[in-house]
Amino acid sequence: MKLNWLYIAWRNLASKPLSTALSIALLAFGVGMVSLMMLAEHQLRDAFDRNIKDIDMVLGAKGSPLQLILANVYHVDAPTGNIKLSDARKVMRHPYVAEAIPLAYGDNFQRYRIVGTEPAYLDHYGAALTEGRLWAEPFEVVVGARVAREAGLNVGDTFYSAHGLVDETDVHTDKTFTVVGVLGESRSVLDQLLLCNVETVWGVHEHAGEPVDEAEREVTAVLLKKRNPLAVLTLPNLIADTNMQIALPAIEVNRLTQNFGLGLGTLRTIALLIMALSFASIFISVYDSLLARRYELALMRTMGSTARGLYGSLLLEGGLLSLAGVLLGAVVSRVGIALLATLVEDKFRYDLSALAVLPSEWLLGGAALGVGLLAAAIPGIRALRLDISRTLSDA
Amino acid sequence: MIRTENLTFRYTDTSPLLAFPDLQCAAGERLLLLGDSGCGKTTLLHLMSGLLRPATGTVSIAGTDLSGLSGRELDRFRGAEVGIVFQRPHFVQSLTVLQNLALPGFLSGKGTDEERARAMLERLGIGAKAERRPRDLSIGEQQRAGIARALIHAPSVLLADEPTSALDDRSTERVISLLEAEADRAGAALVVVTHDTRLKDRYANRVTLNPVNEGA
Numbered sequence: 001m002k003l004n005w006l007y008i009a010w011r012n013l014a015s016k017p018l019s020t021a022l023s024i025a026l027l028a029f030g031v032g033m034v035s036l037m038m039l040a041e042h043q044l045r046d047a048f049d050r051n052i053k054d055i056d057m058v059l060g061a062k063g064s065p066l067q068l069i070l071a072n073v074y075h076v077d078a079p080t081g082n083i084k085l086s087d088a089r090k091v092m093r094h095p096y097v098a099e100a101i102p103l104a105y106g107d108n109f110q111r112y113r114i115v116g117t118e119p120a121y122l123d124h125y126g127a128a129l130t131e132g133r134l135w136a137e138p139f140e141v142v143v144g145a146r147v148a149r150e151a152g153l154n155v156g157d158t159f160y161s162a163h164g165l166v167d168e169t170d171v172h173t174d175k176t177f178t179v180v181g182v183l184g185e186s187r188s189v190l191d192q193l194l195l196c197n198v199e200t201v202w203g204v205h206e207h208a209g210e211p212v213d214e215a216e217r218e219v220t221a222v223l224l225k226k227r228n229p230l231a232v233l234t235l236p237n238l239i240a241d242t243n244m245q246i247a248l249p250a251i252e253v254n255r256l257t258q259n260f261g262l263g264l265g266t267l268r269t270i271a272l273l274i275m276a277l278s279f280a281s282i283f284i285s286v287y288d289s290l291l292a293r294r295y296e297l298a299l300m301r302t303m304g305s306t307a308r309g310l311y312g313s314l315l316l317e318g319g320l321l322s323l324a325g326v327l328l329g330a331v332v333s334r335v336g337i338a339l340l341a342t343l344v345e346d347k348f349r350y351d352l353s354a355l356a357v358l359p360s361e362w363l364l365g366g367a368a369l370g371v372g373l374l375a376a377a378i379p380g381i382r383a384l385r386l387d388i389s390r391t392l393s394d395a
Numbered sequence: 396m397i398r399t400e401n402l403t404f405r406y407t408d409t410s411p412l413l414a415f416p417d418l419q420c421a422a423g424e425r426l427l428l429l430g431d432s433g434c435g436k437t438t439l440l441h442l443m444s445g446l447l448r449p450a451t452g453t454v455s456i457a458g459t460d461l462s463g464l465s466g467r468e469l470d471r472f473r474g475a476e477v478g479i480v481f482q483r484p485h486f487v488q489s490l491t492v493l494q495n496l497a498l499p500g501f502l503s504g505k506g507t508d509e510e511r512a513r514a515m516l517e518r519l520g521i522g523a524k525a526e527r528r529p530r531d532l533s534i535g536e537q538q539r540a541g542i543a544r545a546l547i548h549a550p551s552v553l554l555a556d557e558p559t560s561a562l563d564d565r566s567t568e569r570v571i572s573l574l575e576a577e578a579d580r581a582g583a584a585l586v587v588v589t590h591d592t593r594l595k596d597r598y599a600n601r602v603t604l605n606p607v608n609e610g611a
Contacts, residue, residue, distance in 0.1 A: 003494060003501040008487070015489035296487050302446065303544075304474010304503030306467050389441040392481070 005309070009316040012289060019288070020321065023281045027325025030275030031368050032332030035361050037264055037271065039337050042358055045257065048074075051189050052249045054124065057232065059083070059091050059239075060221035065247035066256060072103055072221040073249050075113055075189050079105050082218040083244050091238060091246075096231035097224055099124075105220040106201035107161035109177070112147045114161055114194045116201035116219075124223075125188040131155050132181035138200040142181035146191040153179050175203065275368065279375045282321050286314055287379035297383055298391040310383045318376020325372070326365045330357070396421040396584050397552045401452035402442055404435075412450065415439050416602055420584040422551060425575065428588040429595055430604030436588045439604070440556050443586065444477045445469045457551040474503030478550040478583070480574065482557035484541030486529035492516070492540050493525040499548040507547060515543045519573060535566050539573065546577045553583045559591050567593055 013020045051073055060068040063080030070077035085102070092100035101124060104116035115121075119134055122142075132155040135142055143153050153159070157179045177200075183190055202217060224246075226232065236246050290297070297310050402415040413435045420426035430436050441447040443454055445461045454461045456476050464472055478499075486495045493512060500507030516522045519539040524532055532540060538558065545553055555574060559567040571587075571594065578585040587594065595601070 003490075003497050008490070011489040011494075293487075295485050299485050300487070300498065300502055301470060302444065302473060302477075302479050303499040304471055306470045308467075309502070389438075389446045392441070392446070393437055 005313045005316055006320075009313055009320055012293075013317055013320060016285075016289065019281075019285050023278060023285050023321050024324045024328060026274060026278030026281050027322060027368065027372065028328035028332055030271055030273075030278050031326050031329025031364065032336060033271030033274065034268065035329060035333040035358075035364055036336040036340075037268055038358055038360050038364070039333060040340060041264060042360075043337075048253050048257070050187060051125075052253060053188075054225055055223045055249050056226045057224040057235065057246050057248055058221055059088060059224055059235075059244060059246050062243050062245045065245060066252045068221065068245065068247045069249050069252040071105075072223065073189070075115075075193065079220045081243075082220055083242075085217045085219050087239070087242050087244060088219060088222050091224070091235055091244075092222055094231070094235060094238065096226060096228040096234055098227035099223075099225040101223040102198055102219045103221050103223065104198045104201040104218070106196075107163055109147075109159055109161050109194055110151050112144075112151065112192055112194055114141065114177075114196060114201070116196050116198035118197070121195065121223075122183070122190065125186050125190050127183045127186040127188070127190045129181045130184040132179070135180055135196050135200075138197060138203045139175060139177050140180040141177050141194045141196045141200075142183060143179055144183050144191040144193045144195075145185040147194055148182045153182070155179055155182060278325060279371050282318055282372055283375040283379060285321065286318050286376040287382075289317070290314065290379055290382055294386065294391050297386055298388040301386070301388045302392070307384045307386070310386075311380050314380040314383055315373055315376050318380075319369070319373050321376075322369045322372025326368050329368070330361070330365070333361075396424075397443060397454070397456050397586065399443065399452065399454050402439070402454065403450045403452055404438060404442055404447060405450050413438060415442070415452075415604070418443075418586075418602060420552075420586055420600065422582050422584050423579060425578070425585045425587070425598045425600060427594065427598045427601035428586065428604060429590065429601060431590050434604045436590070436604060437556060440479075440554055440586075440588050443552075444479060444554055445473050471503060474499060475505060475548065476551045478545030478548070478553045480538075480541050480545045480553065480555040480558045482560055484529075484537045484544075486537070486540070486544075488528060488530055490529075491526050492521070492529055492532065495529060495540070496544050496547050499544060503548060505548050512543070512547055515547060515577075516540070518577075519543055534561065535570075538562065538566075538570055542570070542574055542577060546581050546583065549581045550583055553578045553581070553585045555585070555587045555589075557589050557591065558587065559589065559594065564593065567591070571597070 055073060058068055058072050060072060060079070061081030061083050067077050068080050071079040088102070091097065092102070099120065101118055101121045103121070106114045106116055108114060129142065132142070147153060158176050160175070161177060177196070185191060198219060232248065239246065300310060301307070396419070398419045399415065400417050404413045404415075405411065415435070418426060428436060428439065438447065442449050445454065445464070448462070459472065461469060461472070487498065490498070493509070493516070496512040496516070497507040513522060513525060516525050519542065521532065521536050521539055524536060524540075529537060529540065553574070558574060559570055562570060574587070575585065
C-alpha cells in the first residue's frame with residue numbers, strides 16, 4: 001500500500017471540490033486572458049509586418065494616410081480614390097525609387113477584390129503559382145489560395161465581376177474573366193485577392209468598346225520601395241501640387257497599434273486583476289484548509305511527519321492548484337484565439353493561427369506558478385510553527 | 396519500554412512548574428495513570444511522546460533518551476516507536492480508513508503491509524469499512540480504527556489518552572480489551588491515561604497524579 005505526498009495533496013484538493021474549482025477557474029481565466037492578448041498582439045503584429053514587407057511608401061490619392069495604407073497594403077478599407085497614371089509615373093521613375101508596383105482596384109468577385117497589378121507584386125510576397133500560368137492578356141486572372149479554396153475557382157473557370165469592392169448586385173455581364181492560374185498559400189494579402197493586369201481594370205470600365213484614353217488612365221495606388229533614404233523627404237515635394245500623397249506604412253501601422261494598444265492595456269489590467277484575485281483565492285484556500293485541518297496536521301506530526309514534510313505538502317497543494325490553473329489557462333487562450341480567428345477572418349479576412357507557445361507565455365506561466373506557490377507558502381508557515389501539543393489538547 | 400525520571404515542565408517562564416512522578420513500563424506490561432481533569436495528565440502524555448520537551452528530567456523509550464534527539468529526529472523517532480490513541484479519534488478525512496492506516500508507515504518511512512492492515516481491521520470488526528471515509532464510521536468504529544492506526548507500525552510504546560471517556564460501559568470494556576490484546580500482540584508497553592474510574596482497578600501498575608502543585 002503506497003501513499004505519497006502528491007496523492008495526499010490531490011485527495012485534499014478533491015475533498016473540497018468547490019473551492020478547488022473556484023481557485024483553478026479564476027487562475028485559468030486570468031492566465032488565459034493575458035496569454036490570449038499576448039497571442040493576439042503577436043499574431044496581429046506578425047500579420048501586419050508580413051504584409052508591410054519592404055513596402056517603404058505608398059503613393060495614392062489624398063485622404064487619410066492610414067486609410068491609404070489599410071486599403072492598399074492590407075486590403076481592408078476602401079481606397080482613398082484614384083490617381084492619374086501619368087502623374088504617378090513621375091514618382092515611379094524617380095531615381096530614388098528602387099521598385100514601384102501599381103495597384104488598380106477594379107471590381108470584386110464574391111466580395112474578394114480584383115486588383116490589377118504587375119507580376120512584381122507576386123514576387124514581392126514570394127508567392128508562387130501552384131497551378132496554371134501568369135496572366136498574359138486582359139481578363140485573365142490569377143487567384144489567391146484562399147479565394148480559390150473558398151470560392152471554388154480552378155484554372156479554366158470563368159466568372160463575371162461585380163462593381164465596386166463589396167457590392168455583389170451590380171454584375172458586369174459584358175466582360176468574362178478567365179482563371180489562368182492559382183497561387184500557393186503565401187500567408188500574405190495575396191491569399192485573398194484576384195490578380196490581373198492593370199489593363200483589365202481599365203477594360204471593365206470601357207464604354208461601348210472605346211478604349212480609355214491614355215491620359216485618363218488611372219491606378220489606385222503605387223507601392224514603393226526606396227533606393228535612397230532621402231526618398232522619404234524628396235518625393236513628397238515632387239507631388240505637392242497634385243491630388244496625390246505619400247504615406248509610410250511603418251508609421252501608420254505604429255499609430256494604429258498604439259491606439260489599439262490602449263484598449264489592450266485596459267484588458268490586460270483587468271486580466272492581471274483577475275490573476276491577483278485567483279492568487280488571493282489560492283491563499284485563502286490553503287489558509288482555510290490549514291485551519292480546518294490543524295488537527296490533521298498535528299496528527300500527522302505525531303505519526304512521524306516532520307514540520308518540513310507538512311510544509312511541503314501544503315506547497316504541493318498550492319502548486320497543483322497553480323499548475324492546473326496555468327494549463328487550463330493555456331487551453332482557454334487557445335480556444336479564445338480560435339474564436340477570435342473566425343471572427344477576424346470573417347470581418348477582415350485575416351488568418352490568426354499558429355498556436356505555438358510564445359516565449360512570453362512561458363514567462364507568464366512560470367510567474368503564475370511561482371506566485372501560486374508563494375500564495376501557499378505564506379499561510380503554510382503556520383504549519384511549520386504549529387504547536388502540536390496545544391492543537392491536540394484543544395480538539 | 397518507556398521510563399521517565401525527574402520530569403518537570405512549565406508552559407511559560409511564569410507559569411507554575413509541574414513535577415511528575417517517575418514512571419516505568421516494560422514491553423508487554425501495562426501502566427495506568429489516574430487523575431482528575433487538570434492535573435496534567437495530557438501534559439505528561441505529551442512529554443512521554445516527545446510532543447513537549449521537559450524543563451528537567453528525561454524520557455527514554457526503547458533505550459533512547461528523547462532529549463538527545465533534534466526536532467526532526469524526534470518526529471521520526473516518535474513516528475516509528477510511539478503509537479497514540481486519542482480521546483476522540485481524528486483522521487485525515489480526505490483519505491479512506493485503510494489509507495489512514497498506511498499514514499504512520501508512510502510518514503515514518505517504515506512502509507505499511509496492506510495485508511497486515513486489513514487483518515487488523517478484520518480483528519477489530521471493521522474490515523468492511525476499509526475503503527470508507529473515516530467520517531462514515533460510528534464513534535465506536537472510529538475509536539477502533541484509531542487503535543488500529545496507533546499499532547499498525549508496531550511501536551514499542553502505546554499511549555492511550557482517555558480512550559474510553561466518551562464510551563458507554565459495554566463499549567468501554569470492548570475497547571480496553573482490544574487495546575490490551577493488540578498491545579500484547581505487538582509486544583508494546585501500554586500506558587493508559589484516564590480519569591475513568593471504571594478502569595482504576597484494572598492494572599496493578601498504576602500511578603495517581605496529584606492536582607497541580609503550585610510553586611513546587
